[in-house]
Amino acid sequence: MLERLLITGANGSLGSICRQRLGHLAKTVRVSARRDLGEAGPNEELVFCDLDDKAAVEAMVEGCDGIIHMGGKAVEGSWETVKAANIEGMFNLYEGARKSSVRPRILFASSHHVTGFHRQTARLNAETSPVRPDGLYAVSKVFGEALARMYFDKFGIETASVRIGSCFPEPSSHRMMSSWLSADDMVALAERIFNVPRLGCPVLYGVSDNASTWWDNSTAGYLGWSPKDSSEQFRSKLDAEQTPPKHDEADAIYQGGLFCTDVIHED
Amino acid sequence: MLERLLITGANGSLGSICRQRLGHLAKTVRVSARRDLGEAGPNEELVFCDLDDKAAVEAMVEGCDGIIHMGGKAVEGSWETVKAANIEGMFNLYEGARKSSVRPRILFASSHHVTGFHRQTARLNAETSPVRPDGLYAVSKVFGEALARMYFDKFGIETASVRIGSCFPEPSSHRMMSSWLSADDMVALAERIFNVPRLGCPVLYGVSDNASTWWDNSTAGYLGWSPKDSSEQFRSKLDAEQTPPKHDEADAIYQGGLFCTDVIHED
């Protein structure tokens, strides 16, 4: 059991799930966001913090032996936003980890958009397939995975980079039938990441046991994570509610879907 | 839902199954064979057609936005027979598709005999393992897969080349314990092929979820097809009814079994 688990981005959709359901992993849970954290629970500490505030981030990380880093920009944004939250913020977090009096283990919420420009007819291996980021947000996640790997090789800080698929109550498009991740499966994955005796620095996709698959996580098989849910339960509802994309639309061509057609966001 | 689905070879064993169970895929089903099609069902059109009659095939294909091509010679035959039905016939079908006023999606019934000379102790990948056809029939299926791929790359016609294993009510030899494909699984595969937003041009083996496996379909994982049946249910009956082949018999050595020892059929 962890002494103190930090959950960043704890007011976001993924962060909220972690806050609600992963409290048992630690004696104390430090939940963090820029705002809107509500009341502190029984074993909770609230920390309000901007990720690009280096001193604040280092103070927040100090003393935590586990970190679930859900904070930062989670969709495409302007360069300034992405840079501050996902590039500056990652550096600050790992500097905090390096300087901390205890060595934390980290779950880094990367994104399947790091390989978003691969075709939906392709099959990817999390370790050997080249990245094909589909926007600035995705590029910032490639940066994050590389930074995490460097802090592992150089300083021994263990990170699981989880390329999260589409973690919503249910898939809202036909593309998400392949990328959907249930909350239960995400929670189980986090539990494994903090429970294995040795984590190393794996990269894997956070995706449920869907029928239609693009991603091969076998190199992370040692984690012992077996997703249980499948998006098939939602297929007939989805088919009833919307027409699938045409075969020449980005949402039918690329794993990253419409992110691939997004423009560069000017501030 | 398709406007008009053409099923060729609709009087054969596989074609009959498709006719009986896949009618819901289209508003109109055009069933075709050289003869013996019985009565037309409620949403059916009957077409009697020789596959080597170019004009007739092109007329038959016109207006169909889906094709299940089960027609042609389905076991070893003489060169003249194989050439007319499977080589000439495939060309005619794809020319029809190219010229049609609507662009069809095609399920092409290829055969596992395209890799029949591989050993039963080998494991094959549908995309990267070299072909090892075990007879003229199998060579004609290699031709068919190549033709389909060319019409995809050049004209955008999508085809799934399904290397059908042994699609019978139950396995009739120990070799078929590995190659058996249930009718239910075949039907489900066809449904997926016509339902995915983008098909591309995959090659995969049509085989159930048998315990003993030779084939890796993971590159076609995006189709979302998960076979449900297994030949294990028939093992004790099979063992009771027949002795397995000796370890030095073709039926125990090659994935294509006795096809590998067949002669060239002279007319």
Place this chain on the structure above:
Amino acid sequence: MLERLLITGANGSLGSICRQRLGHLAKTVRVSARRDLGEAGPNEELVFCDLDDKAAVEAMVEGCDGIIHMGGKAVEGSWETVKAANIEGMFNLYEGARKSSVRPRILFASSHHVTGFHRQTARLNAETSPVRPDGLYAVSKVFGEALARMYFDKFGIETASVRIGSCFPEPSSHRMMSSWLSADDMVALAERIFNVPRLGCPVLYGVSDNASTWWDNSTAGYLGWSPKDSSEQFRSKLDAEQTPPKHDEADAIYQGGLFCTDVIHED
């Protein structure tokens, strides 16, 4: 059904399981060990034999068309012990097989320690990953696999080299959550090995369907062996009884665990 199945090491833990549960594979079962074989069962023959006694081993093997070779040293030992039991003994067994009036099929109990120095974060393929033996015992098993392969290529004697994981009633360490093999799964594997029409000379890991996996057996998929048990049933008990190893302990780093830190045993 076999005429006569030889089980060596029949008084050991694995050998006893085979003796108790695999008698149905043969008309006669010849059980062997150096001592302590108890009473002969209805269709059993008892043979007391030292594996390094060439004449005795050859006599023991004569007439057997199936062999389950569980005999020999099963943990690290001194060079003299390992050499006599596992090197000399293997040679004697295969010479017996070569000279026998009937050609036997063999299940050779190799060990996952042949790849014990691979990291627990690695994923291994039974055919292509390099060996990394973790001691003299493990080196002797590499020798055994190579000898079996040579007798297959040169003399046609079929062997399945099963790299047995941890075959105990339940995992006794967190490392064994990945390597555990249930008795039921081992029995089922042996049945498949003696029932397939053609065995060839596969190498595979003997491991149950655990959640946390290190090993890919897909090249032996043709055997039709699907392990059914999982070590997950024991996780909470194990967690309650012991602390997992620290992340920098051999039992958390290497697949072979503490074998990797064992010294050379001097006689």
Place this chain on the structure above:
Amino acid sequence: MLERLLITGANGSLGSICRQRLGHLAKTVRVSARRDLGEAGPNEELVFCDLDDKAAVEAMVEGCDGIIHMGGKAVEGSWETVKAANIEGMFNLYEGARKSSVRPRILFASSHHVTGFHRQTARLNAETSPVRPDGLYAVSKVFGEALARMYFDKFGIETASVRIGSCFPEPSSHRMMSSWLSADDMVALAERIFNVPRLGCPVLYGVSDNASTWWDNSTAGYLGWSPKDSSEQFRSKLDAEQTPPKHDEADAIYQGGLFCTDVIHED
């Protein structure tokens, strides 16, 4: 040394080179074409033969222990032409080989157009990269390779399928800087094919030692063929004479170049 070497297509550009420079491989050289073979050389026999005339082809093949099959259609053509020359013709040739009183070894002139739809930025392996034929001619060569393989596996007839690049005196486009094959290199390859003790049934690309390469022939390394020439000698001349294709033209995108944009030739 061969007893009798048959060279088909001996009046074509490649066939003429073979006729002029490979006569030393055999005591007698049987040169064949439909017409225009000129005078017979000292150890030559002339045979006029249509490849789709089965009886004539079988008579022509009888008694030859070596065959260089350059005959057939060597560029895109109508279906009737391609089918007669390259499909019917190949079948006739291999039937002749199967029935011949001596077992011939065959060099089959396949074409790099069997993989013509791969990108110029891709690197292909002759054994494992999927075919992507760029027209009917290319599809007929896929058929030919498959037929040759079947006659090897079933009847032991050895064939080297040489996917010939661009065998001209010099490259006539920037694309051919990668695909160029010098006459000297082709002659040396043919010599190796008929001199190795055991040929097997390799597939390889016929291409010189150009600086810019798309193809990996390492699986055929046992042949001992090391091309010596390079297209670089022609680069400055080529650059002076023509502008390279624009980056979005087929000749800059696909390995098969303009073949990829060719239509289906209607008769």
Place this chain on the structure above:
Amino acid sequence: MLERLLITGANGSLGSICRQRLGHLAKTVRVSARRDLGEAGPNEELVFCDLDDKAAVEAMVEGCDGIIHMGGKAVEGSWETVKAANIEGMFNLYEGARKSSVRPRILFASSHHVTGFHRQTARLNAETSPVRPDGLYAVSKVFGEALARMYFDKFGIETASVRIGSCFPEPSSHRMMSSWLSADDMVALAERIFNVPRLGCPVLYGVSDNASTWWDNSTAGYLGWSPKDSSEQFRSKLDAEQTPPKHDEADAIYQGGLFCTDVIHED
């Protein structure tokens, strides 16, 4: 021939070589640095520019159809330095490229330090081996490669990411015997990058034809770049001048050498 080639970092060691020897690639060469550019040559334009000045960078890039991006921090530095020069600077450069009235082709000077934590006994493939950056500088280069790939997939801007080894007049350590890149080979590589009809977006190592090799560039074989020089010419001199590192020193273990032991530079 290019209309206008921009060389950034033109006062650095690599940039100077490019300036001196690659002027023939373009009608006009725009050389850029923060200072110290000397006199403008006959076809040169001088631009003084900070890479983190967005407007200045965009103005500098406007109108250039070729860019050699040698600018930025070329060794480990503090986060602020690396971020400004290599992260901010890359974004500014590619935004400039995207907005420019002509679409430039780009040579991006990445670094072999993106894989610096791989062992010297490992062999890497430029496309499929995972990155293992050895410091902040190396992480910034991973970012740069990802950004370039995204601008290619999304906007069609072609980049060659050249992971430059050790480009000095001669190797100054035993490690550099493997990583050395001669100026001649670098110049030849740049020429190929701007001369191929279609560049795509390759990643390759910039390394000479040294005897001791770590890197496989075969996926970029289509570029037609064959390095000619070898570090072996310097071996005896190097051996005479210095003792090789001990086998347990970072300079003997990691491909990135002493970069792997560098600390995080605090400002």
Place this chain on the structure above:
Amino acid sequence: MLERLLITGANGSLGSICRQRLGHLAKTVRVSARRDLGEAGPNEELVFCDLDDKAAVEAMVEGCDGIIHMGGKAVEGSWETVKAANIEGMFNLYEGARKSSVRPRILFASSHHVTGFHRQTARLNAETSPVRPDGLYAVSKVFGEALARMYFDKFGIETASVRIGSCFPEPSSHRMMSSWLSADDMVALAERIFNVPRLGCPVLYGVSDNASTWWDNSTAGYLGWSPKDSSEQFRSKLDAEQTPPKHDEADAIYQGGLFCTDVIHED
């Protein structure tokens, strides 16, 4: 420069070459064999030693920081001979190395016969292709490689396992055109093995730069060994002197040639 280099088997053909040409690697060379070592050279020590004499071997190894282990049985032999010389002898040598006051680096003369049952049409990778030993001698070399690896992983003793091809003045069969290793190339390889700062524990084939190749040594590229000689210089002489093997003879089928048809040698 080494302090003391031990050369075992120094009276054999390979050992003699090493003795004559590698003396410059060390201040003192300890040459060893059972007999026939002639006069000691200026910096030589002679040691007469049976490899299966544990105490003698340990004494011989003591104080050596380099070992070239050419001793042992170098062709097929009886089990007793092979076991004493190559199994017992290897164990004794590595125990000596482990106990020695200085840690030696070792060149272990393995043999290409460890993969002798692979076809001559196959291409092997030294690290990932499965072993296929062609006799007891070859099995003993598999044992040796595994033992060396274990002593590296467990005790840090570096070994290069060199699978020596056919090291004779010239090839004496057509098979050896592929496997030939010149003395010069072997000497250069040994120099590299003792000169690289870090050796690790590579496995590679000892083979010259022959035209016809079966083996891929690229994973050992870091050694910086580039063989210079080729067996092609002997081809015309060989062709004049002997007929190549027929295509169905072992010497034309298997990489190990006639070793594959050798019997088990009974004492």
